[in-house]
Amino acid sequence: MASCCETEAAAVTTEAYLAGAAVREARELVAELCRHFYAPGWVTGTGGSITVKVNDPAVPLADRLIVMSPSGVQKERMVAADMYVFSADGKVLSEPAAKPWPNKPPKCTDCAPLFMKAYQMRGAGAVIHSHGIETCIASMLDPGAKEFRMTHMEMLKAIKGHGYRDELVIPIIENTPYEYELTDSLSEAIAAYPKATAVLVRNHGIFVWGDSWISAKTQAESYHYLLDAAIKLYQLGIDWTTPEHGPVNRAKRSRSILNPGIPNECHAAEPLKCVVLDIEGTTTPISFVTDVMFPYARDNVRKHLTSTFYSEETKEDIKLLRVQIEDDLRNGIPGAVPVPPDEAGKEEVINSLVANVESMIEADWKVTSLKQLQGHIWRTGFEREEIHGVIFEDVPEALKNWNSRNIKKQKRNQELF
Ligand SMILES: CSC[C@@H](O)[C@@H](O)C(=O)COP(=O)(O)O
Numbered sequence: 001m002a003s004c005c006e007t008e009a010a011a012v013t014t015e016a017y018l019a020g021a022a023v024r025e026a027r028e029l030v031a032e033l034c035r036h037f038y039a040p041g042w043v044t045g046t047g048g049s050i051t052v053k054v055n056d057p058a059v060p061l062a063d064r065l066i067v068m069s070p071s072g073v074q075k076e077r078m079v080a081a082d083m084y085v086f087s088a089d090g091k092v093l094s095e096p097a098a099k100p101w102p103n104k105p106p107k108c109t110d111c112a113p114l115f116m117k118a119y120q121m122r123g124a125g126a127v128i129h130s131h132g133i134e135t136c137i138a139s140m141l142d143p144g145a146k147e148f149r150m151t152h153m154e155m156l157k158a159i160k161g162h163g164y165r166d167e168l169v170i171p172i173i174e175n176t177p178y179e180y181e182l183t184d185s186l187s188e189a190i191a192a193y194p195k196a197t198a199v200l201v202r203n204h205g206i207f208v209w210g211d212s213w214i215s216a217k218t219q220a221e222s223y224h225y226l227l228d229a230a231i232k233l234y235q236l237g238i239d240w241t242t243p244e245h246g247p248v249n250r251a252k253r254s255r256s257i258l259n260p261g262i263p264n265e266c267h268a269a270e271p272l273k274c275v276v277l278d279i280e281g282t283t284t285p286i287s288f289v290t291d292v293m294f295p296y297a298r299d300n301v302r303k304h305l306t307s308t309f310y311s312e313e314t315k316e317d318i319k320l321l322r323v324q325i326e327d328d329l330r331n332g333i334p335g336a337v338p339v340p341p342d343e344a345g346k347e348e349v350i351n352s353l354v355a356n357v358e359s360m361i362e363a364d365w366k367v368t369s370l371k372q373l374q375g376h377i378w379r380t381g382f383e384r385e386e387i388h389g390v391i392f393e394d395v396p397e398a399l400k401n402w403n404s405r406n407i408k409k410q411k412r413n414q415e416l417f
C-alpha cells in the first residue's frame, strides 16, 4: 500500500491537479509579481525572472510543483497561461502554447537550473531573480570583494535571521556569459553561506529566496533598499560596513574604484602614475635574498675574483674595495685586513680580498664596494643559471595592467622601465 506522501506526490503530477486551483493560483501569482516588479526595474528588458512553489498545504514543501516564468519575454505582460510548471525534481510538466510572430517560440527561463539549486539546497518556497540597477552597481563598488557587508540599518530586520545590529553578508559571484554557467558558483555560495538568503551576481543582479513568495518578496524589497542605500552612502563617503557609519576609509574607496587588482595597501587617492617594485615579492620571495643570494655571493667571491681578475670591471671593483678597506683599517673595524699591492701577486691579493669581503658580509656591511661586487657575482650566477629567480604568478598580469594604463614602473634604486 502506498504511503500518504507517495500518494500525494503522485497526485501532484495528474492532469486534474495541474488544472486545479492551487496550480492556477501559483501561475497567476508569478504573472502578477512579474508585472509588479517591472515598475521598479527589476525585470525590465526581459531581464530578471521569478519562480514559486505551488501553495498546497496538503503536499510537503519538498514535493510541491514549481511554477517558473518564461524566457526572454515582456515580463510586465505575462499572464497565467505563459508559465512553465515543473515537478519538484525539475521535470517539465506543462509549457505554454506558442504565440504568433513577433513572439519567440516559448522557452523556460534560463534561470531554471539556478532556481532549482535554491529549492534543493535551501528548501525555498519562491525565488526572485532581479536585475534592479542597485543590485548590479552595489556588486561593482569593490571589484575584488567576494561579499557585500552591511550593519546597523533598520531594514536589516526584514532579512531572515537578522536584527538591526547584525551584520548582513551577501556572497558575490562573478558573472558569466550564459546563465547556466553560474550554476556551480551559485551552489558553492549557497553552501558556503548557510545564513544567506541571497547571492549577488557581479555586474548582473541578485537571486533572493524565501520559504514563501511573501518572504522572498519582502526580503527582495529589503535587499534592494539596502543596496541602494550602500550606493548612496558610497557617494556621500559614509561607511555602511561599521556600526558607526563614519567617513569611509579613503584607501578602501580608491582601491575599489581607481586601482582594482592592485594588491596590498599601496593605493593612492589619485590615479597611479608610477609603481616602485622591489625584487622581493616580484621576482623572488623575500627569503630568497637571505637564503640564496647572500650565501651564493659569499661562496663565490674567490671563484669570481679568480676568473675575472684582469677584467676592467673587476679591476674597478678591487679599486673600490681597497679604498673601503683602507678606511675600515683606519677606523679599526674588526675583520678588516690589509690588502697587499698588486705586485704581491694575484693569489695574495685575492686571499686578502676574500677575507675582507667575508667579514663585511658577516657584519652586513652596507657599503657600495661590497654591493657592487655582490651584484657582479649574482649576475654571473644568473647567467650561468646557478641561481634562479621566481616570477610570482600575479606579476605578469600586474605589469600588463600597468603598461596598458601607461603607469611607469621603477625598480627600487633603479631606472624607470
Ligand atoms: C537581459 S537578458 C537576461 C538574461 O540573460 C537573464 O540574466 C535573465 O535574468 C532572464 O532570463 P530569462 O531566460 O529571460 O528568464
Ligand SMILES: [Zn+2]
Residues within 6 Å of the ligand: 047, 048, 129, 130, 131, 204, 205
Ligand atoms: Zn539575469
